[in-house]
Amino acid sequence: MSAPSPGTLTADVLPRFFAERKIPAFCSADTTKLRAPPGRHPREILTSCNSIILFGALMTDRLFTGSDRERAEEMHRLTGLLESTARDLEELLLRQGAASSIIPPSLPFIVADGKLRGLLSLKHCAADAGFGALGDNALLIHPFYGNRLALAAVITEMAIAPTSSGALPACTHCGRCRAACPAGALGNGVFEITLCKNLTDYVPQMVRPLAWRLMRGKYCARFITWALNRVAPWYDLQATCTACMTACPHFKIPER
Numbered sequence: 001m002s003a004p005s006p007g008t009l010t011a012d013v014l015p016r017f018f019a020e021r022k023i024p025a026f027c028s029a030d031t032t033k034l035r036a037p038p039g040r041h042p043r044e045i046l047t048s049c050n051s052i053i054l055f056g057a058l059m060t061d062r063l064f065t066g067s068d069r070e071r072a073e074e075m076h077r078l079t080g081l082l083e084s085t086a087r088d089l090e091e092l093l094l095r096q097g098a099a100s101s102i103i104p105p106s107l108p109f110i111v112a113d114g115k116l117r118g119l120l121s122l123k124h125c126a127a128d129a130g131f132g133a134l135g136d137n138a139l140l141i142h143p144f145y146g147n148r149l150a151l152a153a154v155i156t157e158m159a160i161a162p163t164s165s166g167a168l169p170a171c172t173h174c175g176r177c178r179a180a181c182p183a184g185a186l187g188n189g190v191f192e193i194t195l196c197k198n199l200t201d202y203v204p205q206m207v208r209p210l211a212w213r214l215m216r217g218k219y220c221a222r223f224i225t226w227a228l229n230r231v232a233p234w235y236d237l238q239a240t241c242t243a244c245m246t247a248c249p250h251f252k253i254p255e256r
């Protein structure tokens with residue numbers, strides 16, 4: 001096998017890289033094809049960026065049916081796997097002379113316009129990249145792994161040939177996720193994060209109205225962003241609710 005020329009990867013590099021790390025699915029895409037809104041495009045993080053490489057680690061049954069301790073362990077495993085894989089990939093690309101940057105699965109958080117979000121919307125980037133389709137529960141549905149992939153990404157100035165995940169699955173708008181939501185966070189086809197238990201379970205009920213108002217103010221939102229990113233690493237943050245995920249027909253995936 002010939003060595004890759006500077007600034008490129010041969011076609012076998014990424015499949016082997018992810019297989020060695022037990023990452024079951026990945027895709028690469030041209031960042032000009034992403035419809036990210038202003039402030040959330042990869043080029044606003046890395047101006048010379050040409051490609052995004054998205055990848056997903058499988059959320060095992062342990063995360064949904066295990067004891068509190070098992071669920072916490074599985075969460076740590078997933079986060080650790082995604083972060084170490086992203087760092088290894090960034091390093092691989094940097095060694096080829098391509099400026100690159102990781103997009104981790106969780107931190108840093110950004111608070112703006114009353115919403116809490118990550119650096120990029122990995123789910124929307126993945127849908128634009130053809131890695132899967134978005135469901136009414138705002139989760140990505142992958143053709144083989146359903147809604148069971150936890151995502152991370154690396155953006156890079158290297159031009160990498162886009163991959164295809166094949167025929168995409170579709171949300172059937174069956175309404176099961178909306179019916180399963182204990183907080184009414186999925187009404188009218190819109191995911192309302194300030195109602196979702198994965199946020200509200202961390203914010204005492206008494207302070208929620210004030211907190212949501214402060215999240216809408218430009219300067220307050222910046223302060224909350226700063227404070228949240230300093231405090232969050234000290235907390236064992238994890239999904240307290242997965243009802244809209246497990247209720248979806250795309251939760252059940254083929255035996256492996």
Ligand code: SF4
Pocket residue numbers: 135136137138170171172173174175176177178247248249250
């Ligand atoms: S439960 Fe039904 S409506 Fe909700 S995301 Fe899944 S397929 Fe779509």
Ligand code: SF4
Pocket residue numbers: 180181182183184185186195196197198241242243244245
């Ligand atoms: S995670 Fe739970 S609270 Fe949040 S939208 Fe899904 S079902 Fe509703």
